[in-house]
Amino acid sequence: MGRVRHLPLEHPGVADHRSPLRFLWWLIRGQWRTLVMAMLFGIVWMVSQAVMPAVIGLAIDEGIAARDTDALLRWSLTLLGIGLVQAAAGTMRHRFSVTNWLTAAYRTVQLVARQATDLGATLPKRVATGEVVSIGTNDLAHLGNAMDIVARAAGAVVSFLVVAVILLTTSTTLGLVVLIGVPVLLLAVGPLLKPLQRRNLAQREMMGELANLATDIVSGLRVLRGIGGERVFHDRYVRESQEVRQAGVAVGRLQSVLDALQILLPGIFVVVVVWLGARFAVQGQISAGELVAFYGYAAFLMIPLRTATEFANKWIRAFVAAGRVVRVLALRPEVSAPDSPYAEPPVGAELVDVRSGLRVPAYQITAIVSDPPEDSTRLADRLGYYAEGEVRWGEVPLSGLRPEVVRRRIVVSDSDSALFSGVLADQVDIRGRGPGSLDSALHTASAEDVLEALPDGMATMVTERGRSFSGGQRQRLVLARALAADPEILVLVEPTSAVDAHTEARIADRLRAHRAGRTTVVTTTSPLLLDRVDNVAFLRDGVVVAFGTHRDLMREVAHYRHLVTREELSEEEAAGV
């Protein structure tokens, strides 16, 4: 049996991404053995199909017409033998082709996944996520198809030649009719294909829009059932659905002509071949059996032809797909390792952002409050070396360290942090620190109630992007994950913006004990949190203008007070009106 390569490969290898063609060639080189096997079986499979009419013709001539039972039995058994060879070769061809399809598709996915993790924060800045995602949904199939069709294409070419030679040796006229007629027929359908593709594309686009509308309705069903508007949306859906139907009928009008032509054109070919053959037969140039065989060849030849068209279509698509893959693979990370990295700073080294003047005291919790608020996020990005900026860590600049050192020792957990699918315990305890540290992280993040609501607790499978959790639940799990990682320096961006006041106060109370002996930076404007940290740095227009405890700043810095408890001021104003 055709041995199937074990997939996925341990490592997909290093792809040649200089051009789409080179990438396709790289894929081919990586699986040339199975490709060659698939082609060999493809040739045996198609050629056995091609010679069957000849065998039937011989059985009729030498067996039946000659009333020779031995010859009839011999040729019938030959037919059976060729049929069995065809079945076996076809199955093997299929097995190798599936292997080829899978190898190309899986390798591409592995390459793209590895590239995505290598690029990290650079990826979303350089390429639309949709573009990468479509590699995983569409392009892998196009690349697989290109590898799959190779076997049948090889069979098609060889079998076409075999039939042409048989016909030419029987009759030059017939041979030429086949060799010239078949490609001409193929081209005859051509003019119809373009408008059909156009209409197909138009309908598919409309179907896509209709599907989006349905998705939109379902996603907003709460709103529609809660407040009303079902009728409006139903009417709109029916309207678009009927438009899609009209477009479908327009496709059908053309498609039905094409379907009819697919009967007419090969039919004409068969009629011509049979007509010529019958004339030769009447003149005694060929036998009755050969006439039957001609009929069979004429019908068979349509298969290699269709395969040739399919081959062209699939390779054009694969080329486009390869272009997309190559574009992603060619990207390089923004932050790269310096040529001669500095030695790591010692534990407890002070982190200093030169631009804002922020000094992060070691082993304490420092909160950042900014006006305008976006400055806090920028500062957090600099501290984690996601953005260029002059940040010193002890004696060395962050940019002088190897990126993996910075990532290991400084963790930034921002408000857009993603939760991934998988077993909850694995998703939260990412550094494998064990159940004890996991429990305490969940406790600090006040996420125990999230667990209680889950049927399988920490063994629960998290759905894609943690969608089954509410915003507040997700935020607390993300916080617990950052705490469980237990890095030397942890930068939390708005860690409690989506949780209620009760819970926020509880988290703030527990954070200090949890981070004892570690350095923590947190950006926030919540008084509940600010009141429970060691220091608060207040930034105006990106520069630290005050540093101290929350209570001191409340007392001494009017602008800070105004910002943090804006509500209070506006209330007084409101009372004054």
Place this chain on the structure above:
Amino acid sequence: MSAAAPTILPVATGAQVRRYAVRLLRKYPRATSLALSLHALAALAALAGPRLLGDLVEDVEQGTTIGRVNTVIAVLAAFLLAQTVLTRFARYLSFTLGERVLAELREDFVQNSLALPVGVVESAGSGDLLTRTSRDVEQLGWSVRWALPEWTIAVLTAALTFVAAIAVGWWVAIPCLLGVPPLVIGLRWYLRRAKDGYLRENASYAAISASLTETVEGARTVEALGLQDHRLRRVDADISESFAAERYTLFLRTVFFPSVEVAYLIPTVATLLFGGYLYTQGAVSLGDVTAATLYVQMLIDPVDRIVSILDELQVGAASLARLLGVAHVPDDREATGRRPDGEQIEARDVRFAYSPGRDVLHSVDMSVGVGERIAMVGPSGAGKSTLGRLLAGIHPPRTGAVTVGGVGLTELPLAELRGHVALVTQEHHVFVGTLRENLALAVDGRADDSRLLAALEAVDAREWVEALPDGLDTVVGSGGRALGAAQAQQLALARLVLADPHTLVLDEATSLIDPRAARHLERSLAAVLHGRTVIAIAHRLFSAHDADRVAVVENGEITEFGTHEELVDRSGSYAKLWSSWHGS
């Protein structure tokens, strides 16, 4: 918000699917029978070829003239032409019919989805329904457009070809029947396993795509937390699963393909042998043997299509069952016809559980005066959202009663309930369409611009809407102008203002709006809603401070209930929180 037990929507039974399919086809008896007759005629025209070729062979053997050959070929050409024309119209008719049936199916599905009980919509989430909307509608489109007509035509063609073969002589049936056992055995074996195999395969590709999407969208998080190996292991695990699924279906085909190939081969060989034997016995003519052999070969193509489309149809039927299932969700409301007397909202001894035996509310009592503004605060998971849903009439309580004007909320028909109570949660949705359409849905599409703008003003959104180049005509939603979460929440609130119910339940309805802006919004909203009852679940303390009364919900109970001042004086959990927040 606590995670509600997921309710999986029902799937229609086989009998329900069959009944629906029959009813659908009976609706178009003329189109259906016309399409079938045309296809039958086209198939008949195709059967002329082998017979005429058989005659030619016979004539050649007996000796004939070129003129005779020309006549036969002319007849052959005429049949070909007839087959072409008939096929054209038969195909066109079945395309038209398919599109019509498909449109009806999807429109029915959307209508049924729009009629889903509001309690189911709130607690089931949209995941299950979304899958049905995208995957099943598409799968069914494929089946109705392509698989079903192809299959029907193949059955028709195979039947007629078989009849034509039998017409050559009854003896042809014997070689044909020889092919049946391997075909039937192989097919039964395969079909029993194929559907699950291919569903698993499809699911595995969905998983690969999802993992890749997650990795790409969360690329920064992957880098920040050093999750590279985690993600790669995950993708490789998904590929392994996909490979296992592929190997299984490949195994199925490795067994199945040879068995059908043999089933196709045996009849051809047997016809030649048996026909040849009969010819030597003088029982049949050479033309008969030729025609019979060609007919038997012609059978292969339609039979192969019947066989290979069957699993496609299985999958299509499963999709249809899921789409029809949406129509079979029982309504959870029972309209009793009682009319509320006034707008007083009251909860008495309310207990509630999502799953039996696990009450999340324990004997809650709450009486809300008409026009009163209540704030509900408390830790997450305490049951605030659940109580909010009960007060909005989404779910009936397990014990006790939630009433408006003395009538249970779930006794009111949905359309009437909306006039009394409406719920807005933090889960917002912006529909694809103009801002005007997004707002007007609350008043069934009828509202003049001044009313819409007034509603926007009440939620502090008029300014940014009017600043847009196209104003109310701006296209928003997926693919349109992107709105921030805060703006989306403002739209949701503006809809509520337009719907203008007597009582509003707001579940964290301003949570995504900047805290400093939120307070202003809540105040201007309060001014517009003057005289309306408002129950607001809030996670910011200023919302509580501004309310008439504050209810503290803890562990499924109301532990404190009173004005802000009363609660601060009581020095309970609310007072503690307030002093911390206030910085005193």
